[in-house]
Amino acid sequence: MRVSQEVNAVETDIGLRERKRRETRAALSLAALRLCVQRGWKNVRVDDIAAAANVSPRTFRNYFSTKAEAVAAGHLERLLRVADELRARPANEPLWTAIVNSVAAQFESPVQKSETLADAKRWLERIRFVVTEPAIRGEVLKASVAAQGELAEVIAERLGARGAQDLYPQVAAAVVTAVIGTVMDRWMSDGPSGPILPLLREAFELVAAGFPESQAKAGK
Amino acid sequence: MRVSQEVNAVETDIGLRERKRRETRAALSLAALRLCVQRGWKNVRVDDIAAAANVSPRTFRNYFSTKAEAVAAGHLERLLRVADELRARPANEPLWTAIVNSVAAQFESPVQKSETLADAKRWLERIRFVVTEPAIRGEVLKASVAAQGELAEVIAERLGARGAQDLYPQVAAAVVTAVIGTVMDRWMSDGPSGPILPLLREAFELVAAGFPESQAKAGK
DNA sequence: CCATAATTTGCCGTTATGGAAATATTGCCA
DNA sequence: TGGCAATATTTCCATAACGGCAAATTATGG
Numbered sequence: 001m002r003v004s005q006e007v008n009a010v011e012t013d014i015g016l017r018e019r020k021r022r023e024t025r026a027a028l029s030l031a032a033l034r035l036c037v038q039r040g041w042k043n044v045r046v047d048d049i050a051a052a053a054n055v056s057p058r059t060f061r062n063y064f065s066t067k068a069e070a071v072a073a074g075h076l077e078r079l080l081r082v083a084d085e086l087r088a089r090p091a092n093e094p095l096w097t098a099i100v101n102s103v104a105a106q107f108e109s110p111v112q113k114s115e116t117l118a119d120a121k122r123w124l125e126r127i128r129f130v131v132t133e134p135a136i137r138g139e140v141l142k143a144s145v146a147a148q149g150e151l152a153e154v155i156a157e158r159l160g161a162r163g164a165q166d167l168y169p170q171v172a173a174a175v176v177t178a179v180i181g182t183v184m185d186r187w188m189s190d191g192p193s194g195p196i197l198p199l200l201r202e203a204f205e206l207v208a209a210g211f212p213e214s215q216a217k218a219g220k
Numbered sequence: 221m222r223v224s225q226e227v228n229a230v231e232t233d234i235g236l237r238e239r240k241r242r243e244t245r246a247a248l249s250l251a252a253l254r255l256c257v258q259r260g261w262k263n264v265r266v267d268d269i270a271a272a273a274n275v276s277p278r279t280f281r282n283y284f285s286t287k288a289e290a291v292a293a294g295h296l297e298r299l300l301r302v303a304d305e306l307r308a309r310p311a312n313e314p315l316w317t318a319i320v321n322s323v324a325a326q327f328e329s330p331v332q333k334s335e336t337l338a339d340a341k342r343w344l345e346r347i348r349f350v351v352t353e354p355a356i357r358g359e360v361l362k363a364s365v366a367a368q369g370e371l372a373e374v375i376a377e378r379l380g381a382r383g384a385q386d387l388y389p390q391v392a393a394a395v396v397t398a399v400i401g402t403v404m405d406r407w408m409s410d411g412p413s414g415p416i417l418p419l420l421r422e423a424f425e426l427v428a429a430g431f432p433e434s435q436a437k438a439g440k
Numbered sequence: 441c442c443a444t445a446a447t448t449t450g451c452c453g454t455t456a457t458g459g460a461a462a463t464a465t466t467g468c469c470a
Numbered sequence: 471t472g473g474c475a476a477t478a479t480t481t482c483c484a485t486a487a488c489g490g491c492a493a494a495t496t497a498t499g500g
Contacts, residue, residue, distance in 0.1 A: 016498085021447085058450070059447085059448055062447080065487095138358050142358045145401075170406060171399060174401060174402040182368075182390050186390060207395070208430050208431065210427065210430030213315045213316070235466085237476095237478085240465095265454095266456070282479075286457090444497100444498085446495105446496080446497075448494080449494070450494090452489105460482090461480105465477080468474090468475090468476100469473095469474090
């Protein structure tokens, strides 16, 4: 009776308890995002979100400590899926190729995933909101560091024993999230004309190339 | 009568008005940091900070919207000084060398700057607090993006006309702040034994080398 | 169906946040 | 120097967020 939203969750083994918990969390996060995009950040109170998810305001706070955290929860999960995706990729694939592909898989427009046009439009509005709204940006950044641990771990696995406790994985993970953030910004400020992927690839190529200062350029 | 804290401010040309404004801001930020390190994040109210800086609580909010922002203000300014430093460096210096040096100049322990031992200890406590306290971490990240614009601009200048509106400067700036954050984390979790510089250099070498996946690089 | 553990909820005091208008301070010029 | 306009600070205050606590409600395993 609590929540009716159905998510395409992969039910592994956990009981009803945990399932409902996740559903509630997802419903709250989704409601937060939807309402904020619709009415604007400041015109949504915690109570509104709770109401939209059919729980008490107090319960909202059992799941999220702030509105912003609820809104950014989706982004955090996306980053964690990047880590999963990376883990699932063939080990012989070059690291940065694998990274680009993993990131790309999570940041493509749903248009490519055979959703309706309305879905794509909604997706775009949401990205814009998340990237644009200052109050959210901070939370997105927190989500980034929260995901960096996972990312670093996967990267370390790929590198093998060497560099397990090296700086490499941590720095690489931080760079990955930094690149994602920058690309989203850039893509948005260009007016989200085309797909993100080209930008993403370009950015990661810069990283993989070590930011060549002088390429085929004469003069400075 | 408002503020008595004296900062080693370089008075350029601005009038008394602007000077007092900056002093007040600095006093508030400093008081916030000092009190929080001393008493712990949750045991400091905005009112306490305002009182410590001899202003009304409402005035505090004219300068900072949250406690966290006040505490992180110092970090933001440090990042901006990195940009300044970078701008001041010889143009013939390789980009990433210049960056490392600029960052290093702002993140060295004050021990090297002939301060007293007590100062060094205080500096360390503060860094630890800023890196450790979750509530602050988020704000530090916000400061990072806030500074990225400046950094990107300077980097673009160094690159010359080419790539002015390229991704390069923005991605590079984001990477710089990401590296700084990671290094601070790492340095702190290692128990701040030695100086930060070696870690910083190691991290930036990774970046400049394009994160070589396979290499016989076991040494630092 | 019960005992137990976990979750949800209502209640409520504390703190944060920011608008509006009254006061005080500063920069400037006659 | 005295007065005025521009800014900054302060007081007052309404709304919302935050989070502890204990009662009510709901799963889980016998």
